[in-house]
Amino acid sequence: xxxxxxxxxxxxxxxxxxxxxxxxxxxxxxxxxxxxxxxxxxxxxxxxxxxxxxxxxxxxxxxxxxxxxxxxxxxxxxxxxxxxxxxxxxxxxxxxxxxxxxxxxxxxxxxxxx
Amino acid sequence: xxxxxxxxxxxxxxxxxxxxxxxxxxxxxxxxxxxxxxxxxxxxxxxxxxxxxxxxxxxxxxxxxxxxxxxxxxxxxxxxxxxxxxxxxxxxxxxxxxxxxxxxxxxxxxxxxxxxxxxxxxxxxxxxxxxxxxxxxxxxxxxxxxxxxxxxxxxxxxxxxxxxxxxxxxxxxxxxxxxxxxxxxxxxxxxxxxxxxxxxxxxxxxxxxxxxxxxxxxxxxxxxxxxxxxxxxxxxxxxxxxxxxxxxxxxxxxxxxxxxxxxxxxxxxxxxxxxxxxxxxxxxxxxxxxxxxxxxxxxxxxxxxxxxxxxxxxxxxxxxxxxxxxxxxxxxxxxxxxxxxxxxxxxxxxxxxxxxxxxxxxxxxxxxxxxxxxxxxxxxxxxxxxxxxxxxxxxxxxxxxx
Numbered sequence: 001x002x003x004x005x006x007x008x009x010x011x012x013x014x015x016x017x018x019x020x021x022x023x024x025x026x027x028x029x030x031x032x033x034x035x036x037x038x039x040x041x042x043x044x045x046x047x048x049x050x051x052x053x054x055x056x057x058x059x060x061x062x063x064x065x066x067x068x069x070x071x072x073x074x075x076x077x078x079x080x081x082x083x084x085x086x087x088x089x090x091x092x093x094x095x096x097x098x099x100x101x102x103x104x105x106x107x108x109x110x111x112x113x114x
Numbered sequence: 115x116x117x118x119x120x121x122x123x124x125x126x127x128x129x130x131x132x133x134x135x136x137x138x139x140x141x142x143x144x145x146x147x148x149x150x151x152x153x154x155x156x157x158x159x160x161x162x163x164x165x166x167x168x169x170x171x172x173x174x175x176x177x178x179x180x181x182x183x184x185x186x187x188x189x190x191x192x193x194x195x196x197x198x199x200x201x202x203x204x205x206x207x208x209x210x211x212x213x214x215x216x217x218x219x220x221x222x223x224x225x226x227x228x229x230x231x232x233x234x235x236x237x238x239x240x241x242x243x244x245x246x247x248x249x250x251x252x253x254x255x256x257x258x259x260x261x262x263x264x265x266x267x268x269x270x271x272x273x274x275x276x277x278x279x280x281x282x283x284x285x286x287x288x289x290x291x292x293x294x295x296x297x298x299x300x301x302x303x304x305x306x307x308x309x310x311x312x313x314x315x316x317x318x319x320x321x322x323x324x325x326x327x328x329x330x331x332x333x334x335x336x337x338x339x340x341x342x343x344x345x346x347x348x349x350x351x352x353x354x355x356x357x358x359x360x361x362x363x364x365x366x367x368x369x370x371x372x373x374x375x376x377x378x379x380x381x382x383x384x385x386x387x388x389x390x391x392x393x394x395x396x397x398x399x400x401x402x403x404x405x406x407x408x409x410x411x412x413x414x415x416x417x418x419x420x421x422x423x424x425x426x427x428x429x430x431x432x433x434x435x436x437x438x439x440x441x442x443x444x445x446x447x448x449x450x451x452x453x454x455x456x457x458x459x460x461x462x463x464x465x466x467x468x469x470x471x472x473x474x475x476x477x478x479x480x481x482x483x484x485x486x487x488x489x490x491x492x493x494x495x496x497x498x499x500x501x502x503x504x505x506x507x508x509x510x511x512x513x514x515x516x
Contacts, residue, residue: 046435053187090370
């Protein structure tokens with residue numbers, strides 16, 4: 001069997017879903033232009049330091065649209081906020097809000113702007 | 115040597131040393147190129163644009179921009195022993211040989227899908243690249259960039275692994291770690307077509323980087339999945355990896371890690387090593403022989419690079435997001451932070467001039483490199499660069515284990 005760096009993903013997702021006090025869907029309010037620019041920069045540069053500047057993967061998994069197509073933006077936002085315990089993926093909830101995580105998740109689903 | 119040079123490159127060859135084309139005004143290029151050495155040259159990775167800046171540290175200036183290097187996120191490079199050529203390892207698997215004297219790309223191959231760094235052998239003949247996809251180490255002829263060895267990283271269960279912490283060791287040997295496989299491999303490439311591999315399993319969970327001490331005695335892997343490091347004695351035949359600094363967090367809950375620390379450039383200072391603690395706002399001071407902790411220094415954030423000034427008297431530290439706008443200087447004799455300053459958002463790397471009188475600091479989100487004098491800490495120059503990350507000066511050519 002292929003060993004995986006993220007072995008506990010389904011369990012982590014279940015726990016993440018339980019832990020998020022505010023439902024992510026309730027956080028849906030489009031960030032303003034300056035925030036969108038800041039978040040896109042964060043995605044490219046800081047997420048990119050593990051997932052690659054073009055999100056094609058590195059230490060972390062690839063995050064291109066085809067890699068995240070099986071998960072909803074809400075689920076991706078929960079992963080971003082809570083991280084994946086036991087792996088290098090950290091929880092970002094101390095640094096970004098649920099609405100911001102959702103914006104990043106939706107950007108992942110659509111692909112980075114060219 | 116060309117008897118009758120017919121091209122500019124030929125001229126450089128005929129001149130023996132050559133010259134940096136970018137240095138010479140266009141009108142003067144037809145004339146004899148100025149001779150120059152390469153010991154004060156360096157390359158700066160411009161990660162967003164896939165380019166390199168060729169710089170010199172005597173006049174603190176940019177000589178040329180070299181473009182066309184692909185995805186340069188997390189790119190690193192090594193210099194050959196002549197200090198004329200650099201081998202650049204791109205994230206997209208590109209391996210590019212760059213000539214500093216002509217400020218140009220000599221050759222470029224895409225050798226893998228997703229690379230994470232490399233090393234050059236002590237004799238300058240072999241360049242090894244560490245890959246995430248497909249996981250393993252590939253070894254190339256430094257002259258032609260032809261692949262001479264391909265060593266997939268299949269762990270003892272036969273599962274593929276990403277490889278990290280690739281370093282050179284004496285006598286055409288490289289060492290690396292298997293991130294997913296929890297192993298350290300030593301590869302002797304004296305005969306590159308028939309490499310001799312020594313594999314050490316179960317070294318600890320998730321080695322994220324590795325480094326060799328400058329004497330080549332110890333290979334040390336940092337562990338992400340455990341509160342410890344693993345070291346391997348390379349001078350003792352049959353030695354097994356041993357865990358050191360076990361429980362350095364002493365049961366505290368580690369903080370989320372927004373950027374993995376790097377072990378390259380580890381602060382080797384006299385009898386001490388200064389090491390970034392994973393998930394803590396601390397730098398660990400460790401005895402170089404026993405790897406026992408002799409102190410820990412509270413710092414501004416989670417350290418990424420702890421780089422010793424070449425004389426070992428100071429160690430300069432940068433930090434992970436969201437505290438990555440700050441640099442601190444640790445005074446090694448007192449193990450205290452003696453200076454803190456804020457260059458700006460996203461300080462990514464530091465490189466000292468060969469004897470340490472100055473340090474260059476990349477400030478990514480200001481599109482700038484700052485140069486500081488290291489005695490007074492004063493900023494003495496600013497150099498424009500596009501989204502700069504790694505800074506590499508040619509004297510690295512003669513350092514082991516980088």
